[in-house]
Amino acid sequence: MALLLLSLYAIVIVGLGLWSARFVRRSSDFFVASRQLGPGLIFASMIAANVGAGATVGVAGLAYEDGISAWWWSGSAGLGSLVLAFWVGPRLWRLASRHGFFTTGDFLEHRYGPSVRTVVTVLIWLGSLSILAAQLLAGAAILGAIAGVPRWLGSLIGGGIMTAYFTAGGLLGTAWVNTLQLGVMVGGFAIALPAVIAAAGGPGAMTAGPGLPEGFGSMLHSSGPGSGWTLLLLVGPAFIISPGLIQKAYGAASERALKVGVALNAVALMLFAFAPVLLGMAARVLEPGITDPDSVLPHVLTAELAPWLGAIALAAIFSTEVDTCDAVLFMLSTSLSQDLYKRHLNPGAGDRTLLRVARLAAVAGGIAGVVFSIYLPTVVEGLSIFYSLLGVTLLVPVVGGLLVARAGSREALASIAAGVITWLALRFGGLASPWMDPTLVGLLAATAAFVVALRFRPATAGAG
Numbered sequence: 225m226a227l228l229l230l231s232l233y234a235i236v237i238v239g240l241g242l243w244s245a246r247f248v249r250r251s252s253d254f255f256v257a258s259r260q261l262g263p264g265l266i267f268a269s270m271i272a273a274n275v276g277a278g279a280t281v282g283v284a285g286l287a288y289e290d291g292i293s294a295w296w297w298s299g300s301a302g303l304g305s306l307v308l309a310f311w312v313g314p315r316l317w318r319l320a321s322r323h324g325f326f327t328t329g330d331f332l333e334h335r336y337g338p339s340v341r342t343v344v345t346v347l348i349w350l351g352s353l354s355i356l357a358a359q360l361l362a363g364a365a366i367l368g369a370i371a372g373v374p375r376w377l378g379s380l381i382g383g384g385i386m387t388a389y390f391t392a393g394g395l396l397g398t399a400w401v402n403t404l405q406l407g408v409m410v411g412g413f414a415i416a417l418p419a420v421i422a423a424a425g426g427p428g429a430m431t432a433g434p435g436l437p438e439g440f441g442s443m444l445h446s447s448g449p450g451s452g453w454t455l456l457l458l459v460g461p462a463f464i465i466s467p468g469l470i471q472k473a474y475g476a477a478s479e480r481a482l483k484v485g486v487a488l489n490a491v492a493l494m495l496f497a498f499a500p501v502l503l504g505m506a507a508r509v510l511e512p513g514i515t516d517p518d519s520v521l522p523h524v525l526t527a528e529l530a531p532w533l534g535a536i537a538l539a540a541i542f543s544t545e546v547d548t549c550d551a552v553l554f555m556l557s558t559s560l561s562q563d564l565y566k567r568h569l570n571p572g573a574g575d576r577t578l579l580r581v582a583r584l585a586a587v588a589g590g591i592a593g594v595v596f597s598i599y600l601p602t603v604v605e606g607l608s609i610f611y612s613l614l615g616v617t618l619l620v621p622v623v624g625g626l627l628v629a630r631a632g633s634r635e636a637l638a639s640i641a642a643g644v645i646t647w648l649a650l651r652f653g654g655l656a657s658p659w660m661d662p663t664l665v666g667l668l669a670a671t672a673a674f675v676v677a678l679r680f681r682p683a684t685a686g687a688g
Contacts, residue, residue, distance in 0.1 A: 261472075261475045261485075262481050262485075266472065266473070266475070266489075267486075269485075270469065271493065274301055274463070275493070277362030277363075279496070279500060280541050281366075281522070282358075283298060283501055283504065284501070285517025286517070287508075288517060290437075290451055292501055292505065293442060293443055293444065296454075297459055299494050300455050300458075300463070301462075301497075302494035304459065304461065305489055309489075312623070313470070313486055314479050316331060317479055327467065329562065331622075332344055340621065340633050340637060343637065344617060345559050345563040347613060347640070347644065348617065348618070351610045352589075352610065353589075353593055354609040354610045355609075355611075356556070356590075358607045360378075360383050360597040364379045364597065365519060365521075365522050366541055367382070367542070380594055383593055387587055408539060409540045412536050415533060416533065416540070420507075420528055423510060424505075424510050429509055431505070458608060458611050458661070461615035465623070466555075467618070471555065507523065510528055552593075556586070560581075561582040566578055612662065613644070613647070615667060616647045616670055619670070620636075620674050621640065624639070628678065630678070635673075635677040638677040639674035643669055643670030646669035
C-alpha cells in the first residue's frame with residue numbers, strides 16, 4: 225500500500241511540475257518566479273525547503289541518542305530564519321529589486337567584485353552536493369523500508385523525481401509543488417505522532433523511563449559539538465545566509481510578503497521541530513536496539529503503526545525529502561548557470577540560452593547528488609558538512625557587506641580563507657578537542673580575518 229501511495233504521489237508532483245513549465249518562458253520565471261510570490265507561496269516554499277532529511281530522518285536519529293534536546297536542530301533553523309525574515313532578507317530583497325539580482329552571487333559581485341563571487345560559488349556548489357546527497361539518502365531509507373530497494377536504487381528514484389519536476393518549472397513550479405508537499409507532510413505527521421506516542425506509553429515514559437540516558441528529557445542537554453544546544457552554532461547561521469533561501473526571498477512580490485512568509489516559516493519550523501524528536505524518543509522506548517540512526521524513523525513507523533497508517537506517514541516523510549531536494553537543486557542549477565556560466569564562460573548569453581543552461585545544470589546536479597549519496601555515511605554527516613561550510617564561507621561576507629560600507633574583496637576573501645581553512649583543520653585534521661566546535665571556531669576566525677583586513681585597509685581604498 226505504501227509503495228502504491230508513493231507511486232501515485234510521485235506521478236502527481238512530476239505532473240504538477242511539468243504543468244507549471246508552461247508559465248516558465250524567461251530566465252526570471254525560472255530563477256525568481258518573476259518576483260511575484262506572495263506570503264503564502266513564500267511560506268510554503270521556505271518550509272518545504274527547510275523540512276527535509278535533517279529535520280526528519282536525521283533529527284529522529286539524534287533524538288534516539290540525545291532525547292528532546294535534538295529539538296535544537298530544526299529549532300535553530302527557525303531562529304536563524306527570524307533573522308533572515310526581519311533583517312538580512314529585507315535588505316537583500318531591496319538590493320535585488322533595484323539591481324535585478326537573481327542569485328546571492330549577484331549580490332557578492334555587486335558588493336565585492338567577481339573574485340569573491342567565483343570563490344563562494346565553487347565552495348557552495350561543492351558543499352551543496354553533500355546536502356543533496358543527504359536528502360536522497362533519507363529518501364532511499366524510506367524506499368528501503370517500504371520495498372526493500374537498495375540504497376543506490378532508492379537514491380536514483382528520488383533523484384529522478386525531483387530532477388524531473390524542478391527542471392521543468394524552476395522556482396515557480398516548485399512553489400506550487402511545495403504547497404502540495406506541505407499538505408502531505410503535515411497530514412502524515414498529524415496522524416502518526418499521537419499513535420506512536422501512545423504506543424510508547426506517553427510523554428512520561430519517553431522522558432524519564434527506565435534505561436533512558438541521563439539528560440534525555442532536558443532541552444539543555446548536550447554531549448558536545450553537534451549535540452543539543454550546540455546545534456545552534458552549526459545550523460543557525462546557515463539559515464540566515466543560505467543562497468537557496470535568499471534566492472527564494474528574491475522571488476517575493478514585496479518586502480512585506482517576504483517578512484510575513486519567512487517569519488511564518490520560522491514559527492512553523494520551531495513548532496514542527498518537536499514532531500520527529502518525539503518520534504525518535506518513542507523509538508528509543510519501543511525499540512532500544514536500533515544501531516543505524518538513519519533507520520530509526522522508517523523503522524518506528526513501519527513497526528509500530530498499522531500498515532495503512534504507516535504508509536501515509538512514510539509518504540509524508542518521503543515528501544519532505546523530495547521537496548528539500550528541489551531546493552538544493554535550485555541552488556545548484558541557478559548558481560552554476562548565472563554565477564559561473566554567464567559570468568565567466570558566456571557573458572553575452574541570451575535569456576533562452578541561460579534558461580537552457582540552468583535546466584541542464586539541474587540535471588547534472590541531480591546526477592552528481594545521486595552518485596555522492598551512495599558513498600555518504602549518514603544523513604546528519606552530509607548535512608553537517610554543508611551547514612558548516614555555508615556558515616564559515618558566507619555569514620561574515622554577507623553580514624559584513626550589509627553593515628560595513630568600505631569593506632571590499634580583500635576583507636571578504638580573507639574572511640572566507642580563514643574560516644574555511646580553520647574549519648577544515650578542526651573538522652578533518654584531528655585538531656579539535658571534544659568541546660571545540662569546528663564551526664564556531666571557523667566563524668570566529670572568519671570574523672577576525674575580516675576585522676583585521678578592514679583595520680589595515682588604506683583609508684582611501686574603495687570596495688572591490
